[in-house]
Amino acid sequence: MNNSLLEKYARLLVKTGVNIQTNQILVITSPIECASFTRMVAKIAYEEGAKDVVINWRDELFSKIRYIHAPEEAFEEFPEWKKEFHNHYVKEGAAFLRIAASDPELMKDVNPERIAKENKVAGSALKEYRESLMSNKNVWCIASVPTKAWAKKVFPDLSEDEAVEKLWEAILKAVRVDTEDPVAAWEKHKNSLKKSMDFLNSNKFKYLHFKNSLGTDLRIELPEKHMWVGGSDFTPEGVEFIANMPTEEVFTAPKKTGVNGTVVSSKPLNHNGNLVENFSITFKDGKIVDFSAEKGYDTLKKLIETDEGSSYLGEVALVPYDSPISKSNILFYNTLFDENASCHLAIGKAYPVCIENSENMSEEELKELGVNDSLVHADFMIGTKDLEIIGITAEGEEIPIFKNGNFAY
Template sequence: MDPRVDDHAETLVDWSARIEAGDDVVLRVAEGAHDLAVAVAEKLGARGANLVSVYGSDEISRAYLQGHDGEFDEDPEHELALYERADSVLSLGGGRNTTALADVPSDRRQSAARAHEGIREARLATDWVSTVHPTRSLAQQAGMAYEEYQDFVYDAVLRDWEALAEEMAQLKDLLDSGTEVRIVGDGTDLSMSIANRIAVNSAASVAYDSHNLPSGEVFTAPVADSVEGSVTFDVPMTVSDRRVRDVELTFEDGEVVDFTAAQGEAAIAETLETDAGARQLGELGIGMNRGIDQPTDRILFDEKMGGTVHLALGRAYASNFPEGYEDERNESAVHVDLIRWMDEGSRLEVDGEVVQEDGLFAWE
């Protein structure tokens, strides 16, 4: 087995999840992530954690959703109890078919998402961490040879996270003390309030309130009704198993009032129709991981790319809201990230001060 798999498992268990003896851990294993799951299980056993492993497959999910009548029970108790009683949930992605759910009717997927919102919130209330094991299907989705993709994944995952955390702390401090952000670039002039919010230094560890491995972003939550202007997203990606490219959103009083896309417009429309919160922004994220230097059509990596920003339609994360402001959190059954390059001619301002220009931060 590639020795980097063991290094990946060690980083996940030690740095990211901070697993301790006696922790109750749910390990969610995608069908292509067997090798990483074995390595993680060994680490969990060595630390004296209690393990329940759950096998996940998009093909199984597709079969279930295709066969269902669409009337889903709300938060089935047996599944809800598993996550309500867990200390940590470790999710290992890496399936065989990245578009296995493409032919499932969108209304059925949306109905299932709404019915399981309580389960999702219970999982997010744990010390959860998501990562991905490099598979051939993901390499194909990224347009890379398998060996090339393996190198890419491990370059992104096996980093000096302490050093990156120190660099990202500079941006966190600027956002925490700021009240307004403006994003300017080709086809983009968007402003939003970030008053009374807490930015997260997402350094791939629950100790930083960060839950992705790899990570390398700083994110906050806009004041939902404050977003004004237009923004274009020029990083292609997949939304609801459909390719989406060159999306433009226009906001008034915090809500999307107009949208276009060169490709995948129906996927954006269906996202916006999920519920009222899906038409508002739940996240502003700024990518700072220079080890991720090209899109792979995988949000776990792409939103962390140095020189990008991403905005999420839908649900905001509780970690961005200080005590007393929890009721301002945007609620939705979806959280869909869209990404744009902050390349030549772009700038990011905090309270009128240029923090990033042409993709480079002031301290760079």
């Protein structure tokens, strides 16, 4: 891949993604396979004035070895030093960048009980860190870089090198690095997303009704004081950043107890190195009361059973069927990309920033408004070419939001 394009991408992540500030620390979580690109990001961060760069290397091949061979007690405790690592840099006001590039089926031979147990323990230990990011108290960004295993899953008919090259091209196009001025392209894109947010926020819908030919027939109630957000976010100090690169969505929080009906997946869910495919979920008064899956049933079951909040929804996101990533006709097997090709929902924790004045609310006040809390947040895709969404106001007026998979306004 052209080195100048990679530098362009790295600089975009530093300057627009996390928007690094002078004398700020950057913490990067990266697979070891992405080391070359991660070092490039670190160098650019220093050039842009970072006080320091800290790299948290991840090795998923070792993780698989550990899941298979370690004794059970290895998954029952979370090391105090890891908890302190994350909490320390949150308190230091660090920026957080995560490179998401897992092998979609690496963990298919691993007992899902072990993965679920470790994730629950880690989620509890890192609650303060996660809440800081989901409340935008720290800037954060998730982006991707190809790995051989991931690229071969996306392009199985190509050689490893050809698949990696092809996946690079798709990623750089999705994040607008293929344009002459990516920063300017992102400014234009943010303005486009704002039009959708303004339409949704001005109508103050009380309910959304989703229907399509797959079998989705779902009614979602929205909390009082909900807001639709998307594109960029801001810290309390006013620092702008983009949490997901790419992003094509506008999203809000559903009312925890206000979801009824059935939703059917439109793309596979890659969760913890396992694929969940062709699944459906049924809700009553917000809670998941039934579910099925042709593949990955146990993985979905463990996700839903993580805690009390993981049997409720925490996000509803709208993405046009003709979004650029959808038009690429590539199934990425990576939530960061696939969720931006499709309307989606998320099991688990809601983003407090989707509620007006949430920064001045307690956890109890957010709970009273119907904002769900959980140790997990897992997006799954439901958008289709024939998806219809009707918005219903408090006065009972019905307004088309989506028709034939795209915004109707």
